[in-house]
Amino acid sequence: MSDLDCIIVGQGLAGSTLALRLWSEGWKVLVVDREDPVTSSKIAAGLITPITGKNLTRSWRLEEALEAAASFYQTAEGLLGGQFWYPKPILRVFRDVAEVSDWQAKKTDPGYTPFLSRPEVSPERIGAWLNAGHGGFEMQGGGYVDVRVFIKSAQRFLKSNGLFQAGEVSCQDVKAATGGVLWNGVPAKYLIYCQGFQGAQNRFFDWVAFRSAKGEVLDIEMVGFSAKRIINSGGWVLPVGGNRFRTGSTYSWDPLDCKPTKGGRRRVEKNLRRLLSADYTVLDHQAAVRPIINASKALVGLHPKHDRVGFFNGLGSKGALYAPYFSAQLTAHLVEGAPLEEGLDIRKNF
Ligand SMILES: Cc1cc2nc3c(=O)[nH]c(=O)nc-3n(C[C@H](O)[C@H](O)[C@H](O)COP(=O)(O)OP(=O)(O)OC[C@H]3O[C@@H](n4cnc5c(N)ncnc54)[C@H](O)[C@@H]3O)c2cc1C
Numbered sequence: 046m047s048d049l050d051c052i053i054v055g056q057g058l059a060g061s062t063l064a065l066r067l068w069s070e071g072w073k074v075l076v077v078d079r080e081d082p083v084t085s086s087k088i089a090a091g092l093i094t095p096i097t098g099k100n101l102t103r104s105w106r107l108e109e110a111l112e113a114a115a116s117f118y119q120t121a122e123g124l125l126g127g128q129f130w131y132p133k134p135i136l137r138v139f140r141d142v143a144e145v146s147d148w149q150a151k152k153t154d155p156g157y158t159p160f161l162s163r164p165e166v167s168p169e170r171i172g173a174w175l176n177a178g179h180g181g182f183e184m185q186g187g188g189y190v191d192v193r194v195f196i197k198s199a200q201r202f203l204k205s206n207g208l209f210q211a212g213e214v215s216c217q218d219v220k221a222a223t224g225g226v227l228w229n230g231v232p233a234k235y236l237i238y239c240q241g242f243q244g245a246q247n248r249f250f251d252w253v254a255f256r257s258a259k260g261e262v263l264d265i266e267m268v269g270f271s272a273k274r275i276i277n278s279g280g281w282v283l284p285v286g287g288n289r290f291r292t293g294s295t296y297s298w299d300p301l302d303c304k305p306t307k308g309g310r311r312r313v314e315k316n317l318r319r320l321l322s323a324d325y326t327v328l329d330h331q332a333a334v335r336p337i338i339n340a341s342k343a344l345v346g347l348h349p350k351h352d353r354v355g356f357f358n359g360l361g362s363k364g365a366l367y368a369p370y371f372s373a374q375l376t377a378h379l380v381e382g383a384p385l386e387e388g389l390d391i392r393k394n395f
Pocket residue numbers: 054055056057058059060077078079080081084085086087088089090091092093212213214215239240241242243244259260261262293294295332333334335336357358359360361362363364365366
C-alpha cells in the first residue's frame with residue numbers, strides 16, 4: 046500500500062522506544078508528535094528501582110525488564126550519542142519499625158539478594174543530612190534514565206533521518222483499511238497510538254479503562270551537599286549533579302492536568318522535610334499525568350477489529366523500566382507475528 050511501514054502517534058517513552066526498535070528492524074517509520082511543552086516523559090524522574098513501594102516488593106518481571114532496559118538504553122546511547130542511562134545505587138530508608146521487620150525475611154531471599162549491594166545500612170552510615178533513624182538497605186541494578194535527554198536525542202535522530210513530523214493526529218483523519226491505514230491521505234501499513242494519558246480520548250480504544258494519575262515534582266538545590274546515591278523512602282530524592290536534586294512525587298486524580306498546584310508542592314515538601322535534615326531552595330515545580338490503565342500493567346497490540354491500528358499505553362509510574370521491555374514485545378509482534386504476553390495483549394482485554 047505504501048513504503049511507510051508504521052506511523053507512530055506520540056513521542057514519549059512509548060513512542061520513542063517503539064520507533065527506535067522498529068527502525069532497527071529496517072522498518073520505515075514516521076513519528077508524529079504534538080510537541081506539548083510538558084508531558085509525563087518530559088518531567089519524569091526516570092527512576093528504575095528494583096525493590097519498590099511500601100511493601101518492599103520486587104518489580105514485576107524484574108530480571109527481564111531490567112535486562113531489556115539496560116541493553117536498550119546503552120544501545121540507544123551509542124546510536125543517538127550522549128548519555129541518558131545512569132546506573133546508580135539506591136538507598137532505601139526505612140520509614141518505621143514495621144518496614145524494618147518486613148525486611149528481615151526479604152534481605153536473605155534469593156529473589157532479592159542479587160539486587161542488594163548492602164542488605165543493611167545502619168543509621169550512622171547513612172549521613173547526617175538524612176533523617177534515617179531506622180536505617181535502610183542499598184540496592185544495585187537500578188538507577189535513572191534522563192528521560193528528557195533521551196526523548197530529545199531520539200527526536201533529533203528521527204528529524205535528521207526525515208522520520209519525524211510535528212503535529213496532531215486526530216482519530217477522524219485516520220481511516221483503517223484492509224492491509225493498511227490512511228492518515229490524512231498518507232498511507233502506511235500500520236498506525237500505532239502511543240499517546241500517554243490522552244489515549245483516553247481515542248475513539249478506536251474508548252473501551253480501555255484508564256485511571257491516570259497526576260504527579261508533581263520539585264527541582265531543589267542544597268548548598269554544601271552532594272550525593273552519589275538515589276534516596277528512596279516513600280518519596281525520592283534524585284541527585285542530578287552538583288548541589289541539584291529532583292524530588293517527588295504526588296498522586297492525585299482531579300483535575301487531570303499539567304498545572305503545578307500549591308497543595309502538590311506542600312505534599313512533596315512535607316515528605317522532603319520528613320526525610321531531610323538539610324535546608325534547600327526550590328528552583329522549579331512541574332506537574333504532568335502518568336498514563337495508568339485500570340487493573341493492568343500496560344496494554345499493547347492491535348485493535349480487535351482494525352488489525353492495522355495499534356496501541357501502546359499504560360506505562361504508569363514505571364515507564365523508564367518497562368518501555369524497552371514492552372516495545373520489544375510489540376516489535377516482535379508486528380515484525381514476526383510473535384504472540385504477546387497474555388496480560389499485555391490489548392485484544393485479550395477487549
Ligand atoms: C511526576 C512524575 C514522575 C514520574 N517519575 C517516574 C520515574 O521516576 N520513573 C519512571 O519510570 N516513570 C516515571 N513517571 C512515569 C513516566 O513519565 C511515564 O510512565 C511515561 O513517561 C509515559 O510515557 P508515554 O510515552 O506513554 O506518555 P507521554 O510521555 O505522555 O507521551 C505521549 C506523547 O504523545 C503526544 N500526543 C498525545 N496525543 C497526540 C496526538 N493526538 N497527536 C500527536 N501527538 C500526541 C504527547 O504530546 C506526548 O508527547 C513519572 C511521571 C510523573 C508525572
